[in-house]
Amino acid sequence: MDEQNWYQSAPFQLAASTFRLAAPLVFAAMGGLLSERAGVINIALEGFMLMGAFAAAVGANHFADPWMGALIAGGVGAAFASIYAVFVIQYRANQIVAGTAMNFLAAGLTPFFCKILFDVSGSTPTLPIAVRFGSEPIWGAWILLALLAWLWRSTSVGLWIRFAGEHPQALDAAGIQVNRIRWASVAASGVLAGLAGATLSVCLSSSFSRSMTAGRGFMALAAVIFGKWRPVPTALACLLFGFLDAVQMRLQGVQIGGVGVPVQFIQILPYIATVIVLAGFIGKSRAPRSLGLPFEKV
């Protein structure tokens, strides 16, 4: 292979593209993992992510600094997730219904604020390259994964989160406040989903556009389930989805038997793969026992 151009080879490009596209999924899936292992279903991941994507674009645009964008995305994600936490932890709302509501809310709020701030509802102004991330989020996602996996196995807080989702009464009997752990986990999932959104709008593309998450929050959730609620397998599942997305991009415009395949058919590949993975290949996957159940004392 040509010494100079090894990084231009197709396999390397595909691999690089896989990691790029997997990065937002890894962030979001880690968020989903935290919240689900603590016992709170997080179907609202999509909405958190969308809010984060918008906030990041606005922050980066305003401060002309992608890091400020990421910071604000994390903050907005946490704030938005806290609203969800109020509903489902404080008021014990049905988590699927409340999560769906949060997704609708995000889908409506983002173009609304976009219109107020920039007088267009479609997308935020294009960020110049200096105000965008390079590969930082991609490294960041994997560093964060390592950190989280360590937290998970080796610290008290990891143990507590696991018990909050598996046997919250045991945690309570050990003198630890279950709902506090759940709150923190949901808020943290908001931060992580916010960062996932930031990766979308300030790294993978150059602005926020309407509904730009395009189901990636759900895909991240699928990765959590596929990964059997464990950090490393979940991240690997994200890589798989990232890979399918990368393949999909390369297949656009491909011809089969001289007939052009409509681009929409190619674009649905990752989604079809998600369905197949969830329906067929996960085997026996056991959710945390108290997932979706509000904690009841006594």
Added chain:
Amino acid sequence: MVHNEEFSGKMALSVPALLELRGVSRSFGALRANAEVDLKLEAGTIHGVVGENGAGKSTLMKIAYGMIEPDAGHLLIDGVERSWWRSPREAIQAGIGMVHQHFMLAGPESALDNAILGESRPTGRWSFLPPLLRPLDRKGAIQRLRKLSDEFGFDIDWTAEVETLPVGVQQRLEILKLLDRDARILILDEPTAVLTPQETDELFKNLRKLTRSGRSVVVITHKLREVMQFTDEVTVLRAGRVTARLKTKDTSAEALAEAMVGRKVVLRVEENGKSRTPVSNESVLQVEALTLAAARDNGKPRLNQVSFDVKRGEVVGIAGVEGNGQSELIRALIHPSHADCRTSGQVRLLGVDITHTRDSEIRSLGVSVIPEDRHEEGLLLDRSLEENYLLGLQRDARFSNRGWIKRAQLRTLVNEALEAHDVRPRDAEAKARGLSGGNQQKLVIAREFSRHPKCLIASQPTRGVDVGAIESIHSKILEARSGGTAVLLLSSELDELMGLSDRILVMYEGKFVAEHRRQQGSSPYDERAIGLGMSGVIQ
């Protein structure tokens, strides 16, 4: 009576009580769960707290452990008054530990992680981190725990996932967990419900070891025999109030039962059924090679070639530690046509193969069921007694005219049934939820007996039922037996099985491992032998 001498010796020194509760009251809405309850726990003693379901035992202990705050009352530790715990954490720090009836263990986590949950010992190297983020000191913990488990002769595989450990081991894990947190006061809520008689003896032997080292143990139970056999002192609760506070050696099971119920109670089942009618030769229920495959590929079959029969006018009891296939057996008998209840084998009712019969038809062929969990399977708690009485009988000609309910007739029959079975309140419109456990069960029995069943499948018929109602439920079952009903009785109470059954089959890991026939005389069964079968020693 060795324990009592030791105990009275300690009394003479007037060591302050380890734990004392004074005038504790707590209400939940209109219900007074505890009313001015006093409890004094002396050092080095085993203290029984007895009472019927709903008498307030658990509430009292949860107050002592900081899970519930009392409305009023005082708390004394080592004779010194202090403010109430704001959380279990404070109680734990003061040396109180509780083993809950349903163990507080997460199945997929290791025994070690379950044991160290909630402890935050400083670990030197990492002390710059906030306690939350400090790495768990698993090595140190395992050393401490091994030392403790050696001291008390417990043997636990610390790396095993808890759900793979037998129940008795899980209980020891719970106790070690408390000892590791330096608990001086151990509260055990119904600790023997899931144990074989041998395991029960073992447990109390271990608890006695703990009291020798100066710790004290509170045992919440409704099994009077255990109280008489193993405790030093006993406090009896009835309807939230203390009705007796005694030294065990100065009292009797009968006196305790009277204090629990508020009237004289017949404790032994045999006295009701002195003259047993002979069992006929006619098989009502015949089960052949009933099998239910394992839930997972690698597991053992949940039911393994189970064969037995129940004859007219016979009570066949099934003994076994919970989780050895008893519940699966009952489900397979009620839903033989479902693939997830039965994978192979045959069930016959009065000679007719019902293996492929629909569930509702099996019922109308004359099978009645008292389900294990009456809240889940027996009753609609938020509906009236009348509707609950109708449940499953709605197509019966007595109540239904081409799909229309005969309201007036239903009301008459319900009122008669409430009267006949002494269900209180006698109000057909009352909600089932408002009834005590005993009255709920009487309602279920009234319904199931109204079909005059040829075969009765009774699962834990007196679980969570007060002593008074137990008596009446037992006599109903024996009445049905005399009337020619074939009764299959499943119970975790050996006394109940031994009192009622003509035969006892012992189940272990999905198989029958022993059969015991009723003998003449005052002790119809050899309890030790049954216990050995339950623990899998004989196979």
